[in-house]
Amino acid sequence: MSNKDLKCGLYVDHTGDLSSAIQNATNGGYNFIATNLVNPRSNVFTPHSDLLLSSADWSTLVVGMITSFDLESKVLENSVKMESEITYAVHLGLPALLFQCPTSVSAVSQLSRIINSKLTFSGGFQNLPQFWIQIPIHSPLESCAVWRNDCQDIPSEDTWFRWHRLRSHMAVDKRLSIALELNGDLPDEALLNRWTGEPIKAVILSTSIFQTNRKDYPVLTKAHQMFIRNLMNKMSNDIHFIIKGHNRHTDMRHYIQYLEHIRNTQLPNDPVAKFAKGYEDFLQIPLQPLMDNLESCTYEVFEKDPIKYEEYGKAINEALKDLDTKDEIIIMVVGAGRGPLVQASINASEIVKKRVHIFAVEKNPNAVVTLQTLREQRWGGDKGTEFAKIDVIACDMRDWEAPEKADIVISELLGSFGDNELSPECLDGVWSYVKETAISIPSSYTSYLAPIQSQRLYCEASQLREKDKPSYSVFETGYVVYMRNFYGIDAPQPLFTFTHNDLSLKPSQRNNSRFKSLDFVAKVDTVCHGFAGYFEATLYKGIKLSTVPTTHTTGMFSWFPIYFPLHSPLFIKAEDTLKVDFWRLTNRRQIWYEWLISQPVPTSVHNPNGRTYSIGLL
Numbered sequence: 001m002s003n004k005d006l007k008c009g010l011y012v013d014h015t016g017d018l019s020s021a022i023q024n025a026t027n028g029g030y031n032f033i034a035t036n037l038v039n040p041r042s043n044v045f046t047p048h049s050d051l052l053l054s055s056a057d058w059s060t061l062v063v064g065m066i067t068s069f070d071l072e073s074k075v076l077e078n079s080v081k082m083e084s085e086i087t088y089a090v091h092l093g094l095p096a097l098l099f100q101c102p103t104s105v106s107a108v109s110q111l112s113r114i115i116n117s118k119l120t121f122s123g124g125f126q127n128l129p130q131f132w133i134q135i136p137i138h139s140p141l142e143s144c145a146v147w148r149n150d151c152q153d154i155p156s157e158d159t160w161f162r163w164h165r166l167r168s169h170m171a172v173d174k175r176l177s178i179a180l181e182l183n184g185d186l187p188d189e190a191l192l193n194r195w196t197g198e199p200i201k202a203v204i205l206s207t208s209i210f211q212t213n214r215k216d217y218p219v220l221t222k223a224h225q226m227f228i229r230n231l232m233n234k235m236s237n238d239i240h241f242i243i244k245g246h247n248r249h250t251d252m253r254h255y256i257q258y259l260e261h262i263r264n265t266q267l268p269n270d271p272v273a274k275f276a277k278g279y280e281d282f283l284q285i286p287l288q289p290l291m292d293n294l295e296s297c298t299y300e301v302f303e304k305d306p307i308k309y310e311e312y313g314k315a316i317n318e319a320l321k322d323l324d325t326k327d328e329i330i331i332m333v334v335g336a337g338r339g340p341l342v343q344a345s346i347n348a349s350e351i352v353k354k355r356v357h358i359f360a361v362e363k364n365p366n367a368v369v370t371l372q373t374l375r376e377q378r379w380g381g382d383k384g385t386e387f388a389k390i391d392v393i394a395c396d397m398r399d400w401e402a403p404e405k406a407d408i409v410i411s412e413l414l415g416s417f418g419d420n421e422l423s424p425e426c427l428d429g430v431w432s433y434v435k436e437t438a439i440s441i442p443s444s445y446t447s448y449l450a451p452i453q454s455q456r457l458y459c460e461a462s463q464l465r466e467k468d469k470p471s472y473s474v475f476e477t478g479y480v481v482y483m484r485n486f487y488g489i490d491a492p493q494p495l496f497t498f499t500h501n502d503l504s505l506k507p508s509q510r511n512n513s514r515f516k517s518l519d520f521v522a523k524v525d526t527v528c529h530g531f532a533g534y535f536e537a538t539l540y541k542g543i544k545l546s547t548v549p550t551t552h553t554t555g556m557f558s559w560f561p562i563y564f565p566l567h568s569p570l571f572i573k574a575e576d577t578l579k580v581d582f583w584r585l586t587n588r589r590q591i592w593y594e595w596l597i598s599q600p601v602p603t604s605v606h607n608p609n610g611r612t613y614s615i616g617l618l
């Protein structure tokens, strides 16, 4: 990771000589300064002149600190003053404004109204800055009580509530985020982790929390290092650092160098993170490979996964070994795409030295062209390879009248939520051309669900709203997303399982509708913004693929998780049980999910009758 990527600013009190302050900061290696635009001690509004800097410099070198006016006693007068500062900052084109989050309930509501009026004002402002709300991670009063003996009865405060109260008053907006101030002690791990589900755009570090190592350089405690690394990771490194306070070490530059060191010693990117770079927290509509025809580039992306096909290969080997026959083994690769599972079957036949006849069944006419080309050029045409003969069948697997019955049926029709690409319904369609003993790879799969706090994902969903659609619609869809900026309220639990140990059952003997109620427990006070969905599939015997975080198949990147939002964020108290009811429902034309929360607060049913999100069977 390049050192240049770290965005580090200096917290500078109001100065009469802004240009020199910027010059000093940039000479010391800092990218910007955070400073008051007006003298907070002056009663008259005399901000820095816009002629001091070019527009390009205002928009990159200065974060504006907005004066913390008294918003309790002189509400209207001070609100006007604050709004003038904000409007002036917008005029200058600053990239971000920093607001101290007040402690009192009434001041928070005043500040919320002021910021909200800017965020929701549709006329006038062209480039609204980001609004960073400065929140201390630990109540400064409580920190004082540790070393002072004149303030004994300080009630303990969870500072997260300041932020939670403020954002609850406001429109959901990407430009509203947190500048988290690390001011000494860190709270418990559970409370710390909860911050990773919040949109943190800046971390303010006081020079006083740095210790000095043996070589006189500033360092942080192990706990601080770990938390900062965790934040860098969860915010996908899109985070600014602001150093506050006077130099307590040899050179102000050393604070930046230390943060660069933390950043450069993050865990090396795993293959999934590398593959997903640029897609962090980006919502995508799930593919529907049954209803739509996938494009060549989509197949190409699947085929880059080094692990998925390796695991399928192992499963096919084992299944071939277990088939105790001297006859030619009939393998049907249903939904063959551009052929990677056909290739895996050919490879397996060579490893176990058994003759196989492979039927590659595919309904996408464009992928069939690839299969036919591969058959001629790589798979020996009519003659076949040493152990395998391959036939390409251009048809829907549910309609095929096969010449023979299969010993092994291989498919990969799995979505991010396991059954959401209609693997169960497609595999129901092969019943007429499989032996009763036929092996299905995969043999089963289970979806998993976990409640999450993620202002970011909820905000991303809300921004997808289309003018002519009802406002609930964006919160009734599953989104495929490489989730980073989220906090898991409780561990994922299994939801719906589909097993394929008897493929010869007729569809009329099966029911693919499902219902399950799951209970989760919140460890800390939190906000539920919806659910993360994962799956685990057993290919054959103990060979599995998993996207569930605790059992994730290392290095496999074919599937990102799925996010099911709620209509509205739901506050949950620590120890509360969160009960979610989830349905998979079907009719002749489509399948869809419905969900609701019944405890601790009842919500409406999401996606009734699949009104917003359904998966087509036709």
Ligand SMILES: C[S@@+](CC[C@H](N)C(=O)[O-])C[C@H]1O[C@@H](n2cnc3c(N)ncnc32)[C@H](O)[C@@H]1O
Residues within 6 Å of the ligand: 289, 290, 293, 294, 299, 302, 303, 334, 335, 336, 337, 338, 339, 340, 341, 361, 362, 363, 364, 367, 395, 396, 397, 398, 411, 412, 413, 414, 426
């Ligand atoms: C997720 S892709 C997997 C492709 C390939 N097996 C791989 O692993 O790269 C699923 C494939 O199944 C095909 N498919 C889906 N439903 C099908 C059906 N009912 N009959 C035949 N092919 C189907 C799709 O067109 C697509 O090519």
